[in-house]
Amino acid sequence: MSSASFETFFISRVGAVLFLAGKVIRFLFFFVFLIILVRQTKALAGYDLWQVILFYLTFNFIDSATQMLFREVYQFRQKIISGSFDLLLVKPINTLFRSLFGWTDILDFITLIPLIGMIIYTAVRISKFNVIGILLYFLLLANSLLIATSFHIIVLGFAILTSEIDHAIMIYRDFMGMGKLPINIYAEPLRSFVTFIIPVGIMMSFPVDALLRIITVQNFMISLGFGIGIFTLSIVFWRHSLKYYTSASS
């Protein structure tokens, strides 16, 4: 499936290059904006420029990795309203796996490589971490991807129940966009809401907090508990929603 997805890149090369250019320019515009802003104020919510950059890069890494893996979700609605989801159900492959990972986006994959380099460079510039911090950073990154997977599964289930997906996935992405910056910039009660309810803070801010050695044991445990909990819940919801698939239009 992944190699087939990668081959589609070469079918519309001009479009792919323009999309890639758009993604890079969008990243750079906000990056420049952040630098101008934090240089003016010296710090943002107590974080210096390099720390703010690390939050932004980590957000972009999680966001790009999620989009690279789950691009198929964006096409799921069409399968439901046309009834072609039937064809997936009868295939000897796990339907959820196929619906989630059916299309790997090479454009996001390309952006991941320089992002990883920039994260390493920024982390070295900050030089405020140790081995445990790095391990916790990776662990919480994996946890963030698990939560992202869960949200995409919930969106799939939601699509079966309501035929709605476009805005649901975009709302997810808009909320995640709040994690471009340290979650501490938001005032209470919004901060708690976007940390534990949505949970942008757990996904985007906690990994960086772990690397900077400012995460509390309580937040670390909450983060892992939330990841496992929402993943379990998403699987239950997916199984529940499958029962309501009506195979309309097929």
Added chain:
Amino acid sequence: MKKYLCVLKNTILEFLAYRLNFLMWRVRAIVSILITYFLWKSVFMTSGTVLGYSENRMLTYIIVMITLSSIIFSTQTQRVASEINQGNLSNFLIRPINFFKFNFAREAADKIVNCFFSLVETFLLVLILKPSIIIQTDVNYLLLFLTAVILSSILYFEISMILSFIGFWSHEIWAPRFLFFILVSFLSGTYFPLDIFPGIIYNFLKLLPFTYLIFFPLKIYLGEVNFWQLWYGFFTTMFWIIYLLIFMVFLWKKGLKAYTSEGR
């Protein structure tokens, strides 16, 4: 005229037909306001003035900017590109309607819906968040602001239609639009006010049409334009509207010659 009013009415009803879709779309708009608002609020916690703007001027700029963006950048013209690519344009060509007026009616409907809900949402958020913002009370500035918003909506309609006409020659219709929108967002002043740039860059930006989509109406709202700047701004906006209108019609005529009704 009556048939275009019908198009306008039907487009509004289309929005309201998919209510869950509509509700979620509005939630997205609110999230967008919250992100930008809290970012700037946090920035001003440590500094009284940022990029030459005081807190109330900047907060006014970003709140009005978000409201304006959702009105001016809302468009139905992306449908034109798909209609060309799928051959559905043929349905319009055989009907006794003017294609541009038809699309303008769809566009107007989109803007009416966006304008209504954006204003209500902004009003509610201002009531809840109580930001220190500037409420413009000078009727002259308000009338000029309204005129600038109408002109910038026409300008964006033309730009967006021209982008959709790429469909006559290529199937790559989404990528150029995506790239273009990112550039327009930056160059129109949605990231930060354009007058923070060095003089030479700012003067160059004033020659482009994008400055007049968001930044120029906002400066009028803030009451920060003198007579000369007003004259220059409206003159340049009108120049681009006329120039792009001619270019849009030229592309349409050229495009029709290339159109093969492929897909029908």
